[in-house]
Amino acid sequence: MIETLGDILRNNAHKFPDEVAYVYGDRRVTFRDVHERANLLASALYEKGLRQQDRVSILSQNTLEFMEAFGACELAGFIAATVNFRLAPPELIYILTDSTPRVLIFEAQYAETVEKIKGSLPHIETYVCFGGTAPEWALDYETLLATGNAAGAPIRPLPDDIMHLIYTSGTTGRPKGVMRSHRGDIAIAQLMATELGLIVSDRLQLMMPVFHVGARFLQLGMHLRGGSVVLHHDFKPAEILDAIVREKVTMTHMAPTMVQAVLNLPQIEEVDLSALHTICYSAAPMPVPLLRRGLKLLGPVFLQLYGMTEGGGTTLHKRQHKPDGSPEDIKRLGSIGQAAPNVDVKIVDDEGRELPVGQPGEILTRTASHMVGYWNNSAATIAALRDGWYHTGDLGYLDDQGFLYLVDRKKDMIISGGENIYSREVEEALATHPAIQDVAVIGVKDEYWGEAVRAVSVLGDGLTVSESELIEYCKTQIASYKKPKSIVFVDELPRLPSGKINKVVLRQLYGAPGVKGN
Template identity: 75%
Template structure:
């Protein structure tokens, strides 16, 4: 009986003990070995007093150790609370303070960052360092893991207990921890496996960070089917192509900008990529020129998934990517597809009335893949989950055949290079500069990144600051990838009668790729 994610680990170790679960930097780990490592880590944690539903935070780039920490939580019922390694120290400190983990697993390269905020982490009882030199205040991860018993911890999770605590930024600028249960993760894994048509012989290439739900969901899906994962530490287009050829990868997952960079690699026409039958992309529609190039080189391999940390989603299937179809077919390339099986989608207005075909409103979804709520944030939970529906905050409409189109982002989210950036958190970072009086942030279309961040800024009387200096200041407050790529200085910001900044007007005035003087 499969009730929790740990059951899938046991099932694969029993059925496919000698098959490869992971390939990573030349190492091949079988399902039996992966199961044993997860069990040993779970046991070692139990011996140190860690109990079911205690949080285990993971601060790491993609690695086998990251996946082992996931496995320990799956098997013993601990909660995996991930940390985006690209965040700035104040953001990391806030997330750790909110989740209050008893254990922090971190890579040695982040030891300095952890040490800077360690005095504020008095709830962390155990620091486990992966690789490099272990600081005096931490323990070596591998030695700690190997001290556990291969039989694992004497506890198992329940289906409705929390498996993941994954943080996603909200409109207030403060991250929100989405609580995802074992039951929801099984549902999303089944959804993904169904939509992608996964089979036991598939070899999935994972490049996107596994602290995000996109890569994590796909990993769960392929392992639920008994397939294999080719894991990358980070994105390098040349290495991606090398791995597809060498490992006979059948499926990969990228943001559209990554696909573009891969297709621009010199000599790609001579590569043997025949094993690849699916490129799953997300975060934004695929630009038509990129799609055309990809279809010419690789054939009908593209599939788009739309979802979020809180739950999925819609699918634009491979057979719906038609460059030589009707005008309607071409238009649908800009959609996010149709509702996946067991997912309901509807569009409503501000009063909750369902909108007719073609009329925009807020997108709502209803599915078993939904989160259970936001950690320590009942107000946000009550706002997002109502009567079984999740209020996405995205604005869109549906056509006659149920294709969903995004028209705006109610939450002012900017998608740049596959990363979600919320304008409010960038605005708050800029506002900490002593020269800034008022600021608003918008997304600007970009052929390479999808969107880039632009700030429209009002300076205080008598104050001055350069564009470059203000951008550098922003980097001290938030992750570098969130910083503005351009800043426009104005005398005042347009406002609505309510006093709110009129971002529609701002986009009309300053949303062009090139701003003319």
């Protein structure tokens, strides 16, 4: 009986002990190996004083140790509080202060960053380093594992215990910790297995960061079915293609920009990709020219998933990708698909009244895979989950067959290269520069990134700062990938009678590629 994520580990170790759970470079790790090492880590952390629902933070790119840390939490009932490795030190401090982990497990490449911020994190009792020499103030990961008991920790989670605490930015610019339970994540694993048609013989390739839900959810779905995961530390197009061929990957997961980078490789038409039957993409619709090119080369392999850290899910299936079909078929390529089984979707107005087909409003979803709520934020939880529905904050409409179309985002979210960037967060970072009097951030279409961040700025009287200087400054306040790609300087920003910035007019004036201000 699969009631918690730990049951998936135990089930696979019992049924498929010698089958490959992970391929990581030249390493092959069996389900028995994964279970044994996760048990050792769970036991070692228990001996350090951790108990059920204590937080374990993980700062790392995709590594086997990351997956072992997940496994320890799955088995013992600790909460895995993931951290985006791209974040700037002030952002890291905020998240690690809000989640109050007792342990931080980090990859050695981040040791210098962790050392700089550890003085602001008195609640962290134990630092654990892997992938290099541990600094004197941290434990070596393998040394810690050696202290564990092969039987694991003497505790187990309950189905409604929190498993994941994953931070996602909100409209105020302050990240919110999304609490996800074992029960909810088993539901999402089942949804992944159903929508992607996962079977035990599949080999799933993952290069998107596992601190995000996308790659993590797919990994859970694959291991629920007992299949193998080909895990990459990061995204290098040539290595991704080589692995698809070498490991006979059947399914891969990429943002559209990654698909483009792989299809641009000169050897793409010469290699054998016959084993690959599905390319799952997310974060944004696939540009039609890229889709046509991919379908011509690879056949009907593309499938789109839409969801968020909080839950929900729609799918645009492989057979629904028809770039040369009817006008309706082509239009639906711009949709985010139809509701997955056991997912309800409706569109409502500001009063919560359901809207008819074709009329845009807020997208609401209802499913067993929803989050439990936001960590330390009951007001946001109540607002998001009222009336039994998750209020996404996204605006969209349904057509007569239930295809869902995004038309805008209440949260002013920008999707650039598969990463969610919130305009308010970038605005607040830029506003701290002494030369900035007023600023607003919008997304502009970009051929490669899908969307790029553009800031429209008003300088204070007599003050000057260049575009490049402001972009560099922004990198000191927030993660580099969130910084503006371009900055337009203007005399004033358009405003509504209420005094709020009119972003509709702002996008009309400055939302086209190449637009310049004063």
